[in-house]
Each structure stands twice: as structure tokens, then as C-alpha cells.
Amino acid sequence: MVRILIKRKLGSKGQIVIPKIVRDFLGIGPEDDVIMEFIKEGVLIRPKEDPSKFVEDFCSINSGRLKEKIDLKKLIEKEVEGRFVLH
Known part of the structure; x- marks a missing residue:
């Protein structure tokens, strides 16, 4: 696995911009949800x-x-039909 580090400056509102190349790689765009997982390293x-x-x-x-x-x-x-009666 290749490790790539990208430095970003924190904005005045505590925000960072995810670089376009990273957004493209992850397949995310405006209004998409992302998961932030807090791990030992960050x-x-x-x-x-x-x-x-x-x-x-x-x-x-x-x-x-x-x-x-x-x-x-x-x-x-089939599972839903078995558990619930739909009217």
C-alpha cells in the first residue's frame, strides 16, 4: 500500500478542503456523506x-x-413479506 500525505491548513471555521484528486479517487462530490473515523493515528x-x-x-x-x-x-x-403483513 502506498502512503500519500497531503498537508492542509485549517480554516477560520475549523474546516479543511479535501483536494479534488482525493475526492475523485474516493468518488465523492458535493452533498455526499463521508464517515470520519477517529483512530489512534488521527x-x-x-x-x-x-x-x-x-x-x-x-x-x-x-x-x-x-x-x-x-x-x-x-x-x-421475501423476508419483509414473511415478517410484516402489508395492507
Whole structure:
């Protein structure tokens, strides 16, 4: 893993600007949510992932155990129907 350090000056309102090259790399833009994680070394900033995208990506990993593709949307709908009665 390559480590890149970027120095930024804190503005008068306590804000920093995330450089365009970093925003592009992370795939974030105006109005996007980011997660700030406080770790021993400092603060880690990462894009907020859509939970359904995470599950979809996770389910798409082929470990050789799945014999067929999982339709996540149908699986969730079936689970919701089993738990709730919709009127």
C-alpha cells in the first residue's frame, strides 16, 4: 500500500478542503456523506457506502460455494413479506 500525505491548513471555521484528486479517487462530490473515523493515528475520512451496495458486492464474491446467483432484492422482499403483513 502506498502512503500519500497531503498537508492542509485549517480554516477560520475549523474546516479543511479535501483536494479534488482525493475526492475523485474516493468518488465523492458535493452533498455526499463521508464517515470520519477517529483512530489512534488521527482521523480517517472515507465515503459513506450504501448498505445495499455493500451487501450486493459481498454477495457477488464467488467463493466457489454458491451454485447460483443470489437475487438480493427478491430475498429482501421475501423476508419483509414473511415478517410484516402489508395492507
